[in-house]
Amino acid sequence: MFGPFERAVAGRYLRARRGERFVSVIAGFSLVGIALGVATLIIVMSVMNGFRQELLGRILGLNGHLGIYGVGQPLVDYDAVAARVRGVPGVVSVMPMVESAAGLKADRGGGFTGGVVRGVRLDDLRRTHVVADNIRAGSLDAFKGNDAVAIGVGLAQKFGIGIGDRIQIYAPESQSTPFGSIPRGRAYTVVALFQVGFNEADTSFVYMPLDAAQILFRVENAATQIEVVTTDPDRVREVNRAIRAALGPLPVRVIDWTQNNNSFFAAVEVERNVMFLILTLIILVAAFNIVSSLIMMVKDKTKDIAVLRTIGAGSGSIMRIFLMCGASVGIAGTLLGTLLGVVFCLNIETIRGWLESLTGTNLFNPEVYFLSRLPAVLQWNEVLQVVGMALVLSLLATLYPSWRAARTDPVEALRHE
Structure with a gap:
């Protein structure tokens, strides 16, 4: 040319x-x-x-691809529901948990802040790789019993605490006493520090054993939700429909990440x-x-x-x-x-x-x-x-x-x- x-x-x-x-x-x-x-x-x-x-x-690594919630009440037969969901094609893992907002405070001194407390089983927490693969101090081996929590590095720095120190966790509901209503909570020992690189999680998330969370938030033998991880988050709606079909008439809601974070x-x-x-x-x-x-x-x-x-x-x-x-x-x-x-x-x-x-x-x-x-x-x-x-x-x-x-x-x- x-x-x-x-x-x-x-x-x-x-x-x-x-x-x-x-x-x-x-x-x-x-x-x-x-x-x-x-x-x-x-x-x-x-x-x-x-x-x-x-x-x-980060969001899907912490929250899963789908969430299954009870209608008007916690999930009582959560293990049975989880077993049904595990049989659905495309499901990788299923994790029952107790999740609630809570007040957080260092046991000695320090300020007061709000956070999110999640009660999970140790095996399920180990499968949450975004947390388990980013432990910066301590160990998940001690994550058991009713006196152990894992917190984010940012939250630990905010309170000036570390492994072996104690953190006060207050439930949203108060406790009635002869002297009036007082905050209901107790102190837990920090056994692990994680840093996932997501600032909101590192500064406000607390993980504790499922049994301890059920006692603290008064949902004995129940779970507030079941988190589900799928093989492909972009095809989560297909799995959503399959899970609804598998659960049948059970009074539950199934919400995927596109609905929670769409906006x-x-x-x-x-x-x-x-x-x-x-x-x-x-x-x-x-x-x-x-x-x-x-x-x-x-x-x-x-x-x-x-x-x-x-x-x-x-x-x-x-x-x-x-x-x-x-x-x-x-x-x-x-x-x-x-x-x-x-x-x-x-x-x-x-x-x-x-x-x-x-x-x-x-x-x-x-x-x-x-x-x-x-x-x-x-x-x-x-x-x-x-x-x-x-x-x-x-x-x-x-x-x-x-x-x-x-x-x-x-x-x-x-x-x-």
């Missing part, structure tokens, strides 16, 4: 000579603009993907799409810079175009010369931006640490962003979409100036020379 003559002329025009620096400076800004736009778009999309994936993994993940998806549209404008602005630089180049090269036309170059050849000039800027900027964006995403935690040490600030506060690290997940199909979009916009930006150059009348151009 592009002959040796056209490539030679386009290359000569791209190398600025004395007196032509201004056009090259504009072309350079266009290249930098496209590179920054492509890099920024790749980085932001990757961070949004990582943010969603990390949140989904949250929908908001993340909307934000991701809006960021894509906004950052695409950066590439669009850079494409307009290509238009302006090419128009100035055509104006500057009017005499050269006329000479080329008089020695036999056709209008198609002139158009291809300027197409190459503009496309070269777009392609170079896109490739540079893609390289910059991919390298940044692959080393984003290192770069974040370097920037924090340089500025002395916390750029990614886990209390605000829920996660303890800045995630980035490159999806190569999205990278290819960004590259394709940048190349198309760059090519479209060259069409009008190239068409104007091809329509240059050599007689009119040389009349005043």
